[in-house]
Amino acid sequence: MARVKNGILGGFSGKVGTVVGYNLGQESYIRSRPIRRAKYTDNELANMARFKLVQDCLSPLKDLLKVGFKGYGTKTGGYRSAVSYTRKVALVADDAGFYIDPALLKVSGGNLPQAASPSVAYESPLKIKFNWNISDVPYEFSSDQVLLVVYDMEEKTALTCIFNGAFRNAGTQTIELTADYKGKTLHTYIGFVAADRSAQSDSQYLGTVSVPA
Numbered sequence: 001m002a003r004v005k006n007g008i009l010g011g012f013s014g015k016v017g018t019v020v021g022y023n024l025g026q027e028s029y030i031r032s033r034p035i036r037r038a039k040y041t042d043n044e045l046a047n048m049a050r051f052k053l054v055q056d057c058l059s060p061l062k063d064l065l066k067v068g069f070k071g072y073g074t075k076t077g078g079y080r081s082a083v084s085y086t087r088k089v090a091l092v093a094d095d096a097g098f099y100i101d102p103a104l105l106k107v108s109g110g111n112l113p114q115a116a117s118p119s120v121a122y123e124s125p126l127k128i129k130f131n132w133n134i135s136d137v138p139y140e141f142s143s144d145q146v147l148l149v150v151y152d153m154e155e156k157t158a159l160t161c162i163f164n165g166a167f168r169n170a171g172t173q174t175i176e177l178t179a180d181y182k183g184k185t186l187h188t189y190i191g192f193v194a195a196d197r198s199a200q201s202d203s204q205y206l207g208t209v210s211v212p213a
Contacts (some may be wrong), residue, residue, distance in 0.1 A: 053099070
């Protein structure tokens, strides 16, 4: 119930419907009544936790994913498509809960040819070398540029190669690591983007590389 001061045309204090009246000194004010939100359900909390897990995983790769998922799934594609794909495919569950399966994660998606017989290996000092077969590369794809990811999933840090990668017909690309990656186990991915940026390939997971301490 509200209390009216100075007649019906005066100010009031208290609650009336969705409005709250209050007085400060000689002045009267009104504001919207705050809406109490019901507690989140267990299912809502679980969905929020899964979404955060996906966001935390993809955040270090955001710039590359904008390129790698361009036009993927929708006309706009990009980072949102990467989030959608990861939630649907790479987010899996076991008895301990939900986690991102590195082997199911993609960093690019599209119709360009994938790398032929790709491989990856650690090279001292602090380098990771990617190789792929170029014996049967069609001319129209020879100028595609490689997309690379070296990802420390425990610390959520990554090194990426986006527009400065080697051409497909080069067959090799090296990423130099910083000292922060010593002693780490790194997940590696390879994909390609067209020279005119009009298309991408589905990325490939190449497994892990252990960096000496």
